[in-house]
Amino acid sequence: MTSPTPPAAPTTAANPPLSPLARALNAVERLGNKLPDPAILFALLMVLVWLLSWWMSSMQFTDIDPRSQQPIAIKNLLSGAALAAFASGLVTNFTGFAPLGVVLVAMLGLGVAEHTGFINAGLRAILAVTARALLTPVLIAVGILSHVAVDAGYVLVIPLGAVMFYAAGRHPLAGISAAFAGVSGGFSATFFIPSSLDPLLAGLTQVAARLSADPGAAAIVINPLNNFYFTSASALMIVLLGWAVTDLLIEPRLRKSTAVDGDPAELPKIEPLSAKEKRGLLMAGLATLVAAGLFVAAVLPADSAWRSPAGELAAAAAPLMKSIVALIFVFFLIPGVVYGYASGSIQSHADIVKGMSKAMSGMGYYIVMAFFCAQFIYAFGQSNLGALLAIKGASWLKDMAFPTGVTLIGMVLLTSVVNLLIGSASAKWALIGAIMVPMLMQLGISPDLTQAAYRVGDSSTNIITPLMPYFPLIVVFCQKYVKGAGIGTLIALMLPYSLALLVGWTAFLLGFWALGFPLGVGASYVYPLP
DSSP states (O other): OBOOOOOOOOOOSSSOOOOHHHHHHHHHHHHHHTSOOHHHHHHHHHHHHHHHHHHHTTOOOOOEETTTTEEOOOOOTTSHHHHHHHHHTHHHHHHTOHHHHHHHHHHHHHHHHHHTTHHHHHHHHHHTTSOGGGHHHHHHHHHHHGGGGTTHHHHTHHHHHHHHHHHTTSOHHHHHHHHHIIIIITTTOOSSSOOTHHHHHHHHHHHHHTTSSSGGGGGOOOOTTTTHHHHHHHHHHHHHHHHHHIIIIIHHHHHHHOOOOSOGGGSOBOOOOOHHHHHHHHHHHHHHHHHHHHHHHHHSSTTOTTSOTTSOSSSTTSHHHHTHHHHHHHHHHHHHHHHHHHHTSOOSHHHHHHHHHHHHHTTHHHHHHHHHHHHHHHHHHHHTHHHHHHHHHHHHHHHHOOOHHHHHHHHHHHHHHHHTTOOOHHHHHHHHHHHHHHHHHTTTBOHHHHHHHHHHHHHHTGGGOTTSTTHHHHHHHHHTTOTTOOHHHHHHHHHHHHHHHHHHHHHHHHHHHHHTOOOSTTOOSBOOOO
């Protein structure tokens, strides 16, 4: 039988009225869901970008683009050349859309594991030994840890969060929101394991620092782990914040206002494990251990083909890091297939293909949204509108000349606003950092501290912007359990997390700075003025 997730209930004496905050979030959800379908919304936004680019292309700006060292200019996307380039790149914009391949390949392996019953049985086994009340912090922590595997958390942790919550008798959308908060809201945090983001941002920070007019700036070297202590400590703070928001605000509101109405045949079961299922799990576990052992043996040698040219495994250039999605596919395919044969849930290879096909059929809506999202992101990037906003915001912050603490808050807020329009962390930092790092160095603020402030703002609003490439996918996950879920539903779910992270994480950074705790390896808070 399916788990008992109650439908929305009427207001009674036993079920008190919603709080003002819950009513406000319900209003956000209603308004958001009145927006056009996400695919059409991206198409309309693309047209708006075209019109703005045409209108603003004749304007002259004195602001210097740090990428070209020339005054920034808005490109007219309605010119003949721009339209021809757009048409010729329509297919490659779509096929080159980074999240598309990640999602589809990972879902092939997950589809087999789900179709054979491996995921369902595995989660039921986990739930049998895990306290229901601890699901939230564990899920958020796993979401933060998933950053080591680049974007794996979006296609792995978030849907499994919904399954775990539903199977435990909790609201599945609360599982999605908690997992999303860990994966994306805590994107800049890490549990004592460096992520690929660390060297990427540090490299851009070093380039930006060397743009300073200080004669000694050319010799500045930024350690890739310059924010490591801060981001590691931040992980615990994010888990505690996310736990409180989920259990005290999000799930109570969902139980009062949002009924689960997904297809019962597609929702997880909480029946006791049968003897066949236990045997299947045992064989699948053994097969996974053997496969993992063989893989580790291939990875460990110093001359392993999985290492980067410099011999590193965690570097962005290492084949291991580039193969994360392929590994997700394989390490769900193997136990899924072994479980299926051992438990008797599949009989032949045709059932394996059926599982993959079923997973792809469920991705049809996402593929349509991804097409329009890819075209919008291409147009927005080509127009330079986002870059103009970032540069104008940084210039304003410079002109205000606030005290250090206020400047750091301004840096966080600037980044959080720009983050609503530019999804790529590296693209934002390449724009903002080239201006803010050398500017704040002149105020005695180190590049390490500026980068830390950027990371706080960059993560806090990831979860409320529909322009984040994986946002449409999360909407699809929600619709599996609540058919009427839309953009407004997800924004209303994530807005409390975003505000809590923005306030709490900024205060945490200011506390770190005020108390003088080390930010990371070789990092400092102060840049010595000449």
